[in-house]
Each structure stands twice: as C-alpha cells, then as structure tokens.
Amino acid sequence: MPKPVHHVFVCSQSRPEGHPRGSCGATGAGSVYEKFAEMLAARQLLGQIALTQTGCLGPCHVGPNVLVYPEGILYSSVLAEDVASIIDQHLIDGSPVTPKMAPAEIW
Numbered sequence: 001m002p003k004p005v006h007h008v009f010v011c012s013q014s015r016p017e018g019h020p021r022g023s024c025g026a027t028g029a030g031s032v033y034e035k036f037a038e039m040l041a042a043r044q045l046l047g048q049i050a051l052t053q054t055g056c057l058g059p060c061h062v063g064p065n066v067l068v069y070p071e072g073i074l075y076s077s078v079l080a081e082d083v084a085s086i087i088d089q090h091l092i093d094g095s096p097v098t099p100k101m102a103p104a105e106i107w
C-alpha cells in the first residue's frame with residue numbers, strides 16, 4: 001500500500017447522554033464520517049487519502065472535530081455539508097478551509 005498523501009481522522013467518540021464533556025458522536029460525527037467515506041470513494045481518492053475514525057481529540061465542546069495530517073489542521077464544528085469543501089479545497093487543491101479551522105486558542 002502506498003503511503004497516503006493525507007490522513008483524515010474523524011473523532012467518533014461517544015459518551016452517555018448528559019455527560020459534561022459531550023461528544024463528537026452526539027453532535028453528528030457519524031454522518032461526517034459517512035460523507036467523507038462516500039465522497040472519497042466517489043472521487044477514487046481512498047488510495048491517496050486515508051480515512052480513520054478515532055477517539056477523543058480533546059476539544060469536545062467544538063465537535064465534531066476532524067484532524068488532517070500531515071498538516072496537523074483541526075477542523076471543528078464540522079457538518080456533513082462541509083466535507084466537500086474540505087476534500088476539494090484542502091485535500092485536492094492544498095488550500096485549507098480557513099472558516100472551519102479550530103480557533104488558535106483551541107488548536
């Protein structure tokens with residue numbers, strides 16, 4: 001398997017309802033992951049871009065969170081409708097989607 005150009009980690013952590021930290025799983029991470037999987041497959045990018053569900057990345061209060069390497073860019077409050085721009089603008093064209101990047105005080 002060739003080394004991927006990018007690795008996308010989608011926080012898929014879930015916690016019980018009422019937990020003080022909340023979780024990305026409770027705020028829509030599942031649909032974000034499914035959209036990445038669907039769109040990367042449709043663009044035939046799964047050989048170049050790795051996609052992984054991961055546990056808590058830290059800033060649960062701004063989830064769902066998506067971390068992209070090798071840049072180490074964290075996207076926060078990601079919705080399924082944001083996935084196309086992250087793929088097309090960042091992963092393909094190399095220009096991060098600035099409005100969705102986590103604030104500097106968080107990441």
Ligand code: FES
Binds near residue numbers: 056
């Ligand atoms: S649960 Fe996703 S960052 Fe903590």
